[in-house]
Amino acid sequence: MDFDRRTLIAGSIAAAGLAARATAQTPPPQAAGAPPPGLPQPTETIDLWPKGPPATLKAPLTETVVERSTDALVTDRAVHAVTQPRLVVFRPDRPNGAAVMITPGGGYTRIVVDKEGYEIARWLTARGFTAFVLFYRLPGEGWSSGPDTALADAQRAVRLIRHRARDFAIDPERVAAMGFSAGGHLCADLSTRFVAKVYDPVDAADRLSARPHCAAPIYPVVSMDPAIAHGGSRSLLLGPAPTPQLEAAHSPDRTVPADAPPHFLVHAEDDDVVPAENTVRLRAALKARGIPVETHLFADGGHGFGLRRAIGKPVEAWPDLWRAWARTVGLG
Structure with missing residues (x-):
């Protein structure tokens, strides 16, 4: 897809008019x-969904945000019961x-x-x-x-970002995914x-591809194999007694296609x-398919080290390692 400097400039100008719409x-x-x-x-x-999500609820939910930090200067918020899934946008100066x-x-x-959302976004x-x-x-x-459920939101999100690429001065071909822990599972589920x-x-955006340019599952939940699965994620995703077929269908290491995007993987062995x-x-499955992967x-x-809990440890290097790798796969 052609994308030049004039497109970027036009997107930047168009972005100025977006605030009111947002x-x-x-x-x-x-x-x-x-x-x-x-x-x-x-x-x-x-x-994400102009007429509401494409599913029904068993019972009404009320979105709730909890502040878990005891430090007045450091936030550690968490949200549950999201009924209006959405992207929160962080725009760079350049x-x-x-x-x-x-x-x-x-x-x-x-x-x-904060820890695996806004802090990462500000770094980027x-x-x-x-x-996003x-x-x-x-x-x-x-x-x-x-x-x-979450995969539908992730697919739709990538398509919407591409659909509105000019609004954000981005190349629609260069939309990457990055996820952490259970969000790492969602990232890997999307990338496979x-x-x-x-x-x-639901609209023209859904004619676009949901394949990310590249993917970075960070300390991800991957397998639904009870031997190594994160028990809570497995139960909430699949229910208390999933079949082997259901486990396999939602284990990204068992669903890697031949055209999966390049992957960047990070984990602490402790x-x-x-x-x-x-x-x-996941690395072994990607290698078996011939998909480029850096681990x-x-x-x-x-x-859950993110950025703040990685400080002072060798794992602190992971964001810069990701950025160097991103250049090698054409992300920037």
Whole structure:
């Protein structure tokens, strides 16, 4: 797809007129009380489904944000019961033409707002990437779409980013995915099942591909094999007694297609929540298919290190390693 400097400039100019339109969208998840000073909070969002999600609920939900931090200067918010899935937009001052969609973790019980969402987005925008944090529906909260609930949101999100590429001064071919923990499972599910028909098309955006340019599942939940699965994620995704066929269908290491995108994998071997074997199995499956994959296994890091908990450890290098790798696959 042709994409030149004039397109970027035109997109930047068009972006100036987007603010008013964005205010009509559902606002970002918000906790009670004022956020800490110093870090601007995002205001621009994109609702995924103009007429509501393509599924029904067993019982009504009320979106709830919980502040888990006891430090008044450091937020650690988490949200659950999302009924209006949406992208929260972070724009760089000087866009490099590439976008990254972030799927934070939370064990499919909640979605982490700051540690694996906004903090990652700010790091990316400081380096020219346009970042989109996805607040997806949780499959264990009673949606009729079951284990494909979050994947439907992720596919739709990538297509919408591409559909509105000019608004954000990005190349629609350079839309990457990055996810953490259970959000890493969603990232890997998207990067292996991007053609799976998990919802009916609703508009022109759905004619576009949901395949990310490249994918970075970070300390991801991958396998639904009880021997190495994260038990909570497995139960919320598949229910209490899934069949072997259901386990296989939702284990990205067992669904890698021949045209999967390049992958960047990171895990700490002392992770006591999601065993590193999840990443090892995904790497083996990608290699078996001939898919380019770069893997970094760190001895020390635990689980959920993101940016803030990686400081002072060798695993602190992972974002710069990702950025160097991203250049090699043409992301920027």
